[in-house]
Amino acid sequence: MSNEKIADVTRTEVKSINRIALSVDCVIFGFDENQLKVLLIRSDLKKFKEKWSLLGDIVNPKEELDSAAYRILKQRTGLDNVYMEQVKTFGSLNRHPAGRVVTVAYYSLINIQNHKLKILDNELHWHDVHDIAEMAFDHKEILDTSFEQLQRRVQEHPLAFSLLPKKFSLRELQNVYEAILNTKMDRRNFRKKFFAMDFLVDINEMEQEVPHRPGKLYNFNYSKYEKKKKKWVGIDF
């Protein structure tokens, strides 16, 4: 076969015998109790009973891939306007017991506080990313790949803010980085770096109801960031 094969069918269609079931799987990350969490559902496949799986669904032939991923996210979390990124496509012949199902993996970052307001499905649970041994299908591999991609991307793009409320303290921000990168950072150097980038806006509010000196709250200024992306300094403590 060669790519003329596609060409031949221009006026007809790709032979139906060559079609393959396509799904999307969403790795939904959240941040709570200073841990990076992932939203999973209890698998109801007999084969995988008691295992957890990612949130996914078959892609409709008339549906964009990204739309399918957003649809699932919306369905499961009630959330809109969420950071989402394609990770990789997994297509092992035997990855799904129902036959050949190729899946396109996405990860997304949500503010878990928002989500808590709308728990739609009590088979859904947040799991500590580092505390997951086995999963259904090849979902552990998908999760691992997504997590690695997140670790890489968070060092070069302002993703951490998607996991936090609009107002956050520097400590919370640092906690996100420490949770994702699984490291400890120096508080002073962390602050220095972020203030030097100059994308944080001091909103003149303080943390409330903390049993110690409250920290200042900040916003992330996305539009300023868009204008001077160049100035983003790698977070690689």
Next chain:
Amino acid sequence: MSNEKIADVTRTEVKSINRIALSVDCVIFGFDENQLKVLLIRSDLKKFKEKWSLLGDIVNPKEELDSAAYRILKQRTGLDNVYMEQVKTFGSLNRHPAGRVVTVAYYSLINIQNHKLKILDNELHWHDVHDIAEMAFDHKEILDTSFEQLQRRVQEHPLAFSLLPKKFSLRELQNVYEAILNTKMDRRNFRKKFFAMDFLVDINEMEQEVPHRPGKLYNFNYSKYEKKKKKWVGIDF
């Protein structure tokens, strides 16, 4: 729909009506005349006549995605054992005139000298990556995305060597980085950096038939690299 839908069909199959044609497209990079090149074929679709397209084909339902990509590469270049990496999956509803065809993009890096020995198809041509305006389908977008991924990855992994013969001079190596990253680098600092990493093996040979002082030739020591990956220093001149 929810992911129970997949579950329901465990013992049957994903409904055939939901299946989608799946293809792979290969972005095959080579390095020649100090330029980064990409191997394209003249599209024979009427709609895209006179446009160039990537090398691709439909994925057989019983074929792994990676295998399909390797199959195309082998067919078109005669080459085996080539560096290849999945880039992203493109699935716009109208990206292909034959109907819904979702395509998984791969890029690969080959030593163009090897390939020259086996030009199998005279509709194939090497194009300067920066000298491509329009392409068939959404292939320009796929090429751009792949090129950007290559630019990112080459700074963190020893990919450049895949574009060169086994024996190469430091000047050739630097030329690869300069071509991919589209920059000029300082020769002394470049040499310093690579020698510090200590993965180059001086094979005690010199360039032949150059009209000036010949440079030393080196191998890249992959096994040493595998052992101490940590020591790879980002190439970000």
Next chain:
DNA sequence: TTAGCAAAGTGTATTTTTTACACAATTGCT
């Protein structure tokens, strides 16, 4: 009210990494 706790906030010195830069040596060519 006050003492103690917990975390916020802050600056400097040291080390490491990156960058800038110029001249002698080698080979092929005429």
Next chain:
DNA sequence: AGCAATTGTGTAAAAAATACACTTTGCTAA
């Protein structure tokens, strides 16, 4: 023999990353 082209080499300056400790603030509980 001299020229052209490119290799090979070291050091100093600048920039970035790291290490590190004390004072301040607000809350809590005696």
